[in-house]
Amino acid sequence: MIDIPKSLNNDFLLLESINQEKGTSRAIHMLIPEKKGMEYKLGRGHEADIKVTDISVSRFHASIKYTKQGFLLTDNNSKFGTLLLQPIKPTFKFDQKPLLQIGRTKFVASIRDATTITYI
Numbered sequence: 001m002i003d004i005p006k007s008l009n010n011d012f013l014l015l016e017s018i019n020q021e022k023g024t025s026r027a028i029h030m031l032i033p034e035k036k037g038m039e040y041k042l043g044r045g046h047e048a049d050i051k052v053t054d055i056s057v058s059r060f061h062a063s064i065k066y067t068k069q070g071f072l073l074t075d076n077n078s079k080f081g082t083l084l085l086q087p088i089k090p091t092f093k094f095d096q097k098p099l100l101q102i103g104r105t106k107f108v109a110s111i112r113d114a115t116t117i118t119y120i
Contacts, residue, residue: 013064
């Protein structure tokens with residue numbers, strides 16, 4: 001449990017690392033950006049703001065940037081990629097080619113018009 005002050009007026013993001021190995025501890029990170037454009041680095045390297053001690057994680061794996069629209073997760077061309085468990089229906093834009101993974105199956109979506117999504 002984490003106490004979050006009622007006076008906290010800023011947007012914030014809570015991250016919980018869930019390790020599947022027994023005997024390892026969980027970590028909780030609370031990101032409270034001071035201004036738009038702030039960026040947090042995720043990885044196992046020394047310069048990472050959020051350290052992940054897993055050999056499959058790159059030294060600078062991904063970043064989380066605080067924008068006008070909210071928090072934006074961006075992969076840094078990591079070897080194994082960055083996956084996001086998204087419990088809500090995702091939205092896609094024309095300039096994106098999102099990679100979707102369900103289990104071991106990966107899909108690349110290319111959007112033809114506002115109503116059609118083609119999976120390649």
